[in-house]
Each structure stands twice: as C-alpha cells, then as structure tokens.
Amino acid sequence: MAQKQEESSVKYNYARRVSNMKASDVRELLKVTETREIISLGGGLPAPELFPVEEIKAVACKVLEEEGAQALQYSTTEGYLPLRQWIARRLGDTEGLAIDADNIILTNGSQQALDLTGKLFLDEGDVVVCESPTYLAAISAFRAYGCRFAEVETDDDGMLPQALEQALDANPTAKLIYVVPTFQNPTGRTWSRERREALLEIAARRGILVVEDNPYGELRFEGETIPMLKSMDGQGNVICFGTFSKIFCPGYRLGWIVAEKGVIEKYGLAKQGTDLQCNTLAQREVTRFLQDYDIDAHIGRIRETYGRRRNLAIRTIEREFPEGTAITRPQGGLFLWLTLPGGLNARELLPASMEKGVAFVPGESFFPNEKVTNTMRINYSNATDEQLEKGLTILAEVVTEALQGA
C-alpha cells in the first residue's frame, strides 16, 4: 500500500445493509474503558476474578500433551463431538431435553448464533418479532440481513400475549419471534411460566419459529427455576442458544445452538461458509475443563458473587438515587434496568457520567424502533463490590444534578 493510500480511485460501493450497521454503544464503551480508569457498569462482562485461571492452565497443558497436533489442526464445522455430547447431556439433566450431539452445533459465542440465524432465516424486508426492549446485539446481528423489527410490549412477566397477537396480526409473514426469557438482557426480567405457555401456544398455532436466547439461565441466585421454552415445547418450534461465556470464560468464544437435526445441518452449511469452524484448541480445553473440574461448583461461585452484587446494587440505588427512580429486581443474570425520574434522557447524562469515571449503556439502544430515552442498563457482574457501590453513587450524583438542572 503506497503512502497515498487514502486517495483511492475506488468508490467503495458497499452493500445496502451497511447503512444499517451502527457501532454498538457497548463495544464503543468497552474501547474507552480499556484505555482509561473507568468503572464500567456498561458492558456485559463477567467477573474476571472468578475465571479459573490455574485450572485452565492445567487443562491447556494436558490437551497439548495428550492430544498434541490434533488440537491445533482443522476440525469439523459442527464442533468437537465430546463437547456437543456434554451439552446434550447437560440439557437433558437440567431441562429434560431429549437431544443428542446432532441436535447441537458450536458457535463463536451466542453472537454467531444470532448471525447464523439471520443468515438462515432472514431475507431483506422480513420481520423479526421481539421484546421491547430487546438485546441490542441481536438487533445488529439481524439488521445486517435487512430485516425490520416488530416490538412487543413486555412487563415484569414477559411479553403481553395480546400485544404479541396484535404484532403477528400486523405482520402475518413475520419470520421468527426472538426472546430472552430468563434474566433478560437488558432488563433482567424473567418470563413467568404462564407467559411462556402463552407464547408457545401462539407460535404453534400460527406456525412461527421461536428463537430462545438463554445465555444467563444457569445464573439464578434467587427464586424458583422456570423451564426453558425449548423444554416446554413439544413441537420443535423452538431453536435455542446457549454459551460458555457467562458460566465459564467469554474469551473462548464458545456458544451453541440447539435445534432439530435437519435445522442443525442447515446451520452447519451456513457456518461452513462463514468461518469453517470454531477454534479447535478452545473446544478441547473447555471439554477437558468440564471433564476434570466441577462446573457446578464454579457456577455456584458465580451465582453467589452476582447475587451479592445485585443486592449491593439495589441497596445503593435505593439509598442514593433520587425519588422517582425505578428498577427491576432480577433473580439472576448480569443486569438490572433503571428508569430515570422526571423524564431525564439517559444518553444526555453519559458524557457527565464518563467524565466522572462511570460508564453505563443508555436504554434507547435496546429499542429497535421506538426510542425510550429515560432508561439505562446497569451491569452488576463486572465491577468489584467497592467499584459497584462507588460507581452507582457517582451515577446517582449525575442524575440528581441533572434533575436539579432540569
């Protein structure tokens, strides 16, 4: 490339979909927080002090000693068989799913599950029905395929069935319903069993596919487990995603999709053209960890830490934030959802908050169509207890000042 590289004679003639691609607030925040001393309540990062570094060192050595070159070579698109078998057994044990390894394909984290789902199901102009608000990275993954979104009103128990019916009446050719029913990102809410049944009944009656994104399901620290949509569904209407990012380490980029075998074959074709396969070494290291160590004990430590931090976050918010602030009370997962008093605009508070050293994600990023501006997502998993309390106290000051200024 010559020095004059920026004077290209090429007019980069991008595909139409590129006009829909926007930088994610969260990823942009992550960049800033990597270069400055910032207390981040913004990302969805796990608590790094819980990563089992020593154990991973041991499994890395063992895999290279015992499996050698095979662990560094190309492998199959679907993923390492023992790992897919482990996932199938796990979902059999925890959710009663009658599946085997051929119902599973490994992905580069859940994000790739979203992308491959867009690739398989979405033509330009297709409609995705989703919760309002919904996971922002699902919006960007699906939007790259030129889809539109129909948002469905959601309360503390999940989508309102009547609102879902209306959305489907208005969009009779909608391709799929995308939901995060357990400890939702961004709100931390969990759908009740009744709402799950209602969704499945509506989807089955209308013959529409349900995509259940379940990255946080294992991270319950309070209340009773509610079955996954996938395990309540008798009709193969549900494709579900899972990931090792939140119960193990996100750096490995290992997630999975569970679906009928014929559908998994299609995912395999899509993944083959997309990136051939997941990292071979990563698949074998994670498998070895699951064989040699107690993942449930590890998940137990995560639950305990996140539960403690959720309590601390709620206590701090109740003590420090001005009257009129509303929050959700998640029973698991990584996030809570905060509604600001006095119609304050969360995005407008971000510069002042960043200036004082605290990052959060304005809620409007999670609404694909209508912008609700008075909300913010608070992550309580990543910062230490001290940082969390300090960060929320600072954020409360920013909010209080804005309220007084308004």
Place this chain on the structure above:
Amino acid sequence: MAQKQEESSVKYNYARRVSNMKASDVRELLKVTETREIISLGGGLPAPELFPVEEIKAVACKVLEEEGAQALQYSTTEGYLPLRQWIARRLGDTEGLAIDADNIILTNGSQQALDLTGKLFLDEGDVVVCESPTYLAAISAFRAYGCRFAEVETDDDGMLPQALEQALDANPTAKLIYVVPTFQNPTGRTWSRERREALLEIAARRGILVVEDNPYGELRFEGETIPMLKSMDGQGNVICFGTFSKIFCPGYRLGWIVAEKGVIEKYGLAKQGTDLQCNTLAQREVTRFLQDYDIDAHIGRIRETYGRRRNLAIRTIEREFPEGTAITRPQGGLFLWLTLPGGLNARELLPASMEKGVAFVPGESFFPNEKVTNTMRINYSNATDEQLEKGLTILAEVVTEALQGA
C-alpha cells in the same frame, strides 16, 4: 424438546440464500477421513507434525501466568493490538506496505474475511469476478449473499487481461474482483508480475475493488518472490487477506484483513454483529509465540517439507499416471492441479478412489458456473511422504482402470 420433536408444526421458512448453500466437498471429505483410515489428498490441511506443540504449551502457560484473567475476558472487535502491530510490521518488512495496526482487523481465519467481505460489499444479484477455477470456499462465502460469478479465463501466469476486460464489459456493475494470485487454490499457479500490473491497471481505470486472498504467499520453496497486488497498488484499490493457518496452526482460527482505515472500520462494524471478536486467548498465545520464537525458522521448515512433497508428488504422478495426464508445477503452497486424460470425469472416480482409501477433491467444485469435470485438486502438504506416494500410486491405478474401461 419432546420425543416428537421431528413432527414440527413449523414449516422452516428459510431465507432465499439457503437454496444456494451446498456442503463443501472438502469439508464432507474431512468428516469421512476423520472416521476411516484414508490417505487424504483432499483437504487443505497443513502438515501436523510441524506444529510446534511444545512451544505452544510454553506460551499458553506464560500467557495465563502473566496475563491471567485478561486473556480469558471479552476484548475488542478489531483484535489484540500487539498482534495487529506485528502483522503491520511484517507486511512492511516483507512487502513494503506502509500500514499500521489500524489498517488491520483480525478474523476467524481467512474464511471469515471472505464472509465479512460478502457482508460489506454484496447485495443480492451483484457480480463477483473471479479466476476460473477459483477457491471453492470463496464461492460458498460469497454465494450466501446471493451474488453471481463471472469467471475469467486463466493460464499459468494468471487471468488473461483481455478476458478480464470482456468480463467487466459484460458486467459493468461488478462489485469486486476476487483473486488468489500466489500459489492459487486450487491450481497452485502464481500470477506473473506483468499480469498483476495489468489487473491493477484495469481495476484502477474502472474503479473496481480487488480482493487479494494470500494465505500461501510465505510458503515459496522455489523461484523468485513476486510482490503482492497490495504492495504494487498505489491507489488503495486492493483489500488483502492473510492467515496464521498455513504458517502456524489452523486450529487457532486467526486470519486478518488489510485495507484502508475507513474500510477496516466498516469491517469492524460487520464483525461486531457477526461474532463480536476472535478468541482472546488465541490472539495472545499467537502473539507470544511470535515474540518468543523464530517464526521464520518455523516457516522455513514448512517450506522445506512442502517443497520435498511437491517434488515427490510430481515424480510419482509422472511415473504412475497414464499418458495424457497434465499437472501444474507450483513453486509454493499446498496444491497442484491435475487434468485427467481421455476426458475422464473426476467426480465419477471418487467412489472407487475412496473405496481404495484415497481422497481427493474433484475439480468441478472450483468452477462456480461452468463445470469442468476432468480435473482434480491434489493436496501434498498433509499426508506423510510415504502416504503421499502410496496415495498417488493408488489414485493412478484408479485412473488407469477407468481409462481402460472407457
């Protein structure tokens, strides 16, 4: 999922592009060769005995000891800065490219570079101009975005400039020209300097983007180095791909894209929605290997082995195959291209060959439109010397028998 899962009430309503997705011959072969004792001349696998397993064990330990949880956490979409800096320096040293880390984004192998390029540039119905034959996984990556292909006649020195002009006249809105100019997959051919200049002149005059896929460039074991298109181009007309898969280990799934900074930003947006980022641990382990060990010495061993095997393959083919067989004589890379005598159909020989324990890829997979049926791609990097000689001898028998039967 209930037992009755296969009786879904959902009619899976796939996107139009799914009808274009086909299983790659190579990946399907790989599945078979994993379960049976087969001499594979089919895939594009590196020689596993050259993987530096001990050194990788050492760097894995060091990364986890010194970088700990950071190496297991989420990180940036563009990729680990020291690794992007290393690539920029390397391409400065070897190709004279005046680039820095911001001209580079890391990808899950070159396959993801292909996919992201499709995502950024290809709308349904767009035309990709390519060599005839061309890399089959590029065909599947681009085809997923609904493009068509214009194949350009190619001889031992590269695309025929006049044929390229004709293809562009016939497709004046073609989006990009995709080429593998050095040790091409599947033919092993390398474009001459003159043909490279002609391509760049034509592309610049018409303002069309050139995508240079260069996974094998460092693996020259004979002849003089010819500069990359990217380094001959003064106008920012060329986006190029590279990968650690062929000079290090493919299991890490680490490749890269080099382009102007504004274009890399777009790739970053596309990758963010696609899979967030590459494996954090892999990026740091590869970086540490490059810092602690001599990659050039390692590449030297690969070159020596592949050069020896290329010689062995040519000798064996010349000795064993029937008269009328033609082959290319690659000066580097992993593949040679064999044209069968008597108009034999390579795909029809595959069952007999597999039966006798030898896999190859029929050449027709590498032609997106017109099917040339009397060719096959021979990989000489993966099998041991003994297997290679034996495999080619068996394949020669299969060809001879078919010729006698015809």
